[in-house]
Amino acid sequence: MSCPPEAYVAALAGFRNMSVHRLSALLRHHAPEEAWAVVLGEQPTSGLVAQVLAKAEIRASWRRCATERPPEQVWQRCLDLGLTVVPLGDPRFPAGLVNDRLPPPVLFARGDLALLAGRRVAIVGTRNATSGGRETARRLGHGLAAAGVHVISGLARGIDGWAHRGALAAANAFDACTADGRGRPIGIVASGHDVIYPREHADLWTAVGEVGLLLSEAPPGTAPEAHRFPLRNRIVAALAEVVVVVESRERGGSLITAGEAVDRSIPVMAVPGPVDRRSSAGTNRLICDGATPALAVDDVLIALSYQHGRSAVVAADLRPRPRGSDLAVYRVVAEDARTIDGVALALGLSLVDAAMCLARLESTGWIAQADGWFESVGSPFR
Amino acid sequence: MLAAVRSATVFGVEGRPVTVEVHVSTGLPGFLIVGLPDEACRESRDRVRAAILSSGLVWPSAKIIVNLAPSSQRKGGSGLDLAIAVGFLAANGQVPVETVESLGFIAELGLDGSLRAVAGVAPMVAAMPDSTSVVALASFREAQGVAGDRVRVAGTLREVVDALNAEAPWPSPPEGEFVDDEPQLPDLADVRGQPLARLGLEVAAAGGHHLLLVGPPGSGKTMLARRMTGLLPALTPEISLAATMVHSAAGVRLPSGGMVRRPPFRAPHHSSSMVALVGGGSVGLRPGEISLAHGGVLFLDELGEFAPAVLDGLRQPLEEGVIRLARARASAALPAKFLLVAATNPCPCGGGPPGACECDEVARLRYLRRLSGPLLDRFDLRVGVARTTVDDLLATGGGEATSIVGARVAAARAKAIERIGTLNANISPARLDELAPLHADARKRLRDELERDSLTGRGYHRIRRVARTIADLCDGGDLVLDEHVVLALSLRVKLSVSSRERVA
Structure with missing residues (x-):
């Protein structure tokens, strides 16, 4: 047997019914190889682990897991995927998690772990984002990365994905020699590194691992089970210095992340939205409850007390300013999302004129269309 | 003791002539129908006997054989009842054989000797161009639309027999020329707001573009679609005839004028089967909804709820304007040139303004995927319809009436036909x-x-x-x-x- 101790930890983490609590207790009292023997019943133990092992079905299930996925095999899989296995106690283990209330017993990492020593902001939000919300997330991610702040997110659909797309664009926009000062994306995922979820984020998943850092608490092969996502959220919160919620409904995973941040005394910021929109219900509630409103990249940087050398203002807005009737149409759309009918009726324009104005605004990038609705794009974060 | 009488059956939307041969001879008494009759056809034996006895005619104790020629072709329905009865009477000498030779008979018999209308009179009459057709009173308009004055009507078998024996004239056809009893179509003036959707209807009607209405429930998609046929011009004589044939063959009630002159509007429910939509059936290949919509509008509400196979069945007729049905024994081409108007929600919850949607992205994708692909490609127009707000309802009066928009549509259609001989969609x-x-x-x-x-x-x-x-x-x-x-x-x-x- 030529397995390092990490291999045993990695294999144990993949057991069925192996919760964070159980694995932590196991590794608190036993060295990894010893823990393996304990699980197989070859060595006595005490406390929580003994209680758990007293249950016949768990004993049987763990034995089965041990034969199905022995440490050598799990270790080989980690090596194949180019993963770094970092158990709690390893010097490379993220400092922000060492003293956490519920530190992950082991982390699987792809990419540059040193990024966790830099400045970090988490951007989270709903999976069902409006196009305005997506644009906000993208600009926020881009602006923070351009200012040298790493962007942590969960790689979920919607806001998470767009925050990382923005950060990637900023990180990739400069060549290797100047890119050092740029922030990178840090993705925290709930499944194993080889189980990409959601599938449509496969490109993003790879890109984040290559340019930034991709972290998971679960060993390769772990499915994205529902209970893993709230656990993932605690890592997102614990690793961030500030958590920004871009868009959230009255309930949702991003509010769990915000709650985890509050429990850890990490500042929470929220992007406000119209009071009658469901897509902003959660973020507005956060602001009511004391979260700081985030209106621009600078607000987040100030919350970080961040003295950034380069200007966070990405670049001058090159979009030609709308004028005349276009401006009137833009104002109406900026007020609230509208259909062509809505614009025509609000301004008393003919359908042709309304369509022409909207087409001009869309082609210059001031508004975006989805399902026949037009929304203004990104004035807060330009 | 032999007589041959002309009649017809319907297959698809075509009538097929049938010669009913009746042989009456001495022998063991019996009544036999041969020549591949279906169940309804075989039962005509009992109806014919009862009708003849109720009409005060003679039913001899003899061996009667009825052959439906051509014998190798399946025949269905009850439309051959009258022909069988008249053939028997001719063979038995109760009516003169020579008077029935120039006539064709299409009607079902009641046990009391009354004549009843059957489906498919128009194509059946058209299949006997050299004969004068005898039909039930209720079928008169339908037959007249195709055959003009080569139609005789009768209310009972007794009347037919008296006329054939020259004891009485043929009963006169029903009185009252051409009462237009078609219901008034809904008018576009009832639609408030919705300028974009109105434009969509207008463009679809003018260019023959298939139209998909996308919007949340309650936004008026169905209301708009029902106003589509009003914008289309009246049918040309050829299409009117074809549409009449289809309606007749399918047994759908024709307008009292006997001809389908206005573009039909068909709105089958999304639980409809493939056969209901494209046509089919065991004996006659009954035309389906897409053929009934020939020359008019086929409206599919809740497009995503239709079975995917049913929607795929629409692709070939959408391309060719005709549906070719083939069965082991026969095949038929039914007309199916229609304007497809469909309505769908943008997502399972119905959607609405951005942020209002409550579906997660997977559900949304799955929903859209049902629509996507080749069928979605057939729609030239995909119009978003939003729910009208109270402000819109109060601020705007009714829009332009159907007659005004219809006039623009007619002018644009004429322009396109002058330019290319067909509509712009083609x-x-x-x-x-x-x-x-x-x-x-x-x-x-x-x-x-x-x-x-x-x-x-x-x-x-x-x-x-x-x-x-x-x-x-x-x-x-x-x-x-x-x-x-x-x-x-x-x-x-x-x-x-x-x-x-x-x-x-």
Whole structure:
């Protein structure tokens, strides 16, 4: 047997019914190889682990897991995927998690772990984002990365994905020699590194691992089970210095992340939205409850007390300013999302004129269309 | 003791002549029908006997054999009842054989000797061009529409026999010339607001473009679709005849004038089966909803709820305007040239303004995927319909009436037909540059759209056809202007499938 101790930890983490609590207790009292023997019943133990092992079905299930996925095999899989296995106690283990209330017993990492020593902001939000919300997330991610702040997110659909797309664009926009000062994306995922979820984020998943850092608490092969996502959220919160919620409904995973941040005394910021929109219900509630409103990249940087050398203002807005009737149409759309009918009726324009104005605004990038609705794009974060 | 009488059966939308041969001879008494009759046809034996006895005629104790020629072809339905009865009476000498020779008989018999209407009278009459047809009173208009004055009617078998024996004249056809009892179509003036959707209807009617209405429940998709037929011009004589044949063959009630003159509107429910939609059935290949919509509008509400196989069945008729049904023993081509209008929600919850949707992205994708693919490609127009707000309802009066919009539609259609001999929806991509030349601004806009990947190659051709129609409606010249293209683009709502968006 030529397995390092990490291999045993990695294999144990993949057991069925192996919760964070159980694995932590196991590794608190036993060295990894010893823990393996304990699980197989070859060595006595005490406390929580003994209680758990007293249950016949768990004993049987763990034995089965041990034969199905022995440490050598799990270790080989980690090596194949180019993963770094970092158990709690390893010097490379993220400092922000060492003293956490519920530190992950082991982390699987792809990419540059040193990024966790830099400045970090988490951007989270709903999976069902409006196009305005997506644009906000993208600009926020881009602006923070351009200012040298790493962007942590969960790689979920919607806001998470767009925050990382923005950060990637900023990180990739400069060549290797100047890119050092740029922030990178840090993705925290709930499944194993080889189980990409959601599938449509496969490109993003790879890109984040290559340019930034991709972290998971679960060993390769772990499915994205529902209970893993709230656990993932605690890592997102614990690793961030500030958590920004871009868009959230009255309930949702991003509010769990915000709650985890509050429990850890990490500042929470929220992007406000119209009071009658469901897509902003959660973020507005956060602001009511004391979260700081985030209106621009600078607000987040100030919350970080961040003295950034380069200007966070990405670049001058090159979009030609709308004028005349276009401006009137833009104002109406900026007020609230509208259909062509809505614009025509609000301004008393003919359908042709309304369509022409909207087409001009869309082609210059001031508004975006989805399902026949037009929304203004990104004035807060330009 | 032999007589031959002409009649017909219906197959698909075609009538097929049938000769009913009756042989009456001495022997063991019995009544036998041969020549592949179906169940309803075989039962006519009992109806015919009862009708003859109730009419005070003689039923001898003899061996009676009825042959339906051509014998190798299956025959269905009860329309041969009268022919069998008259054939028997002729063979038995109760009516003169020579008087029945120039006549064709199409009616079902009641046990009391009354004549009843059957489905498919129009195509059956048309299948006997050299005969004068005898039909039930209720079938008169239908038969007259096809055969003109070569029609005789009768209320009972007794009346038929008296007329054949020259004891009484043929009963006169029902009185009252052509009462237009078709219900008034709903008018576009009832629709408040919704200028974009109204434009969509107008363009669809003018260019023959298939139309998909996308919007939340309660936004008026069905209300709009029902106003579509009012915008279409009355049917041309050929199409009117074809539509009448289909309606008759399917047994759908015809207007009292006997001919389908207005574009039909068919709205089958989304639980409809494939056979109900495209046609079929064991004996006669009954025309389906798409054939009944020939010349008019087929409206599919809740498009995503139709079984995928049923929707796929629409693709070939949409391309060819005809549905070819083939069975082991026979095949038929039924007309199916219709304007497809469909309605769907943008997502399972119905959607609405951005942020209102409560579906997660997977459910949304799955829902849109049911619609996507080849069928979605057939729609030139994809119009977003939003719920009208109270402000809109109060602020705007009713819109233009159907008659005003209909006049514009008729003018645009005439223009297109003068230019290319068909509607704009049928312009082939190769002839677009010649028939729908673009102004420089319009060309640039389309190039931008293509470069931004918001328009596919196929979408590009569709936009150009629709823009051509809009230019015709706006009374523009031969050149398609930028504003026409912009409106055409507005009539093609983007269905957001955000997962397709790539990494920045």
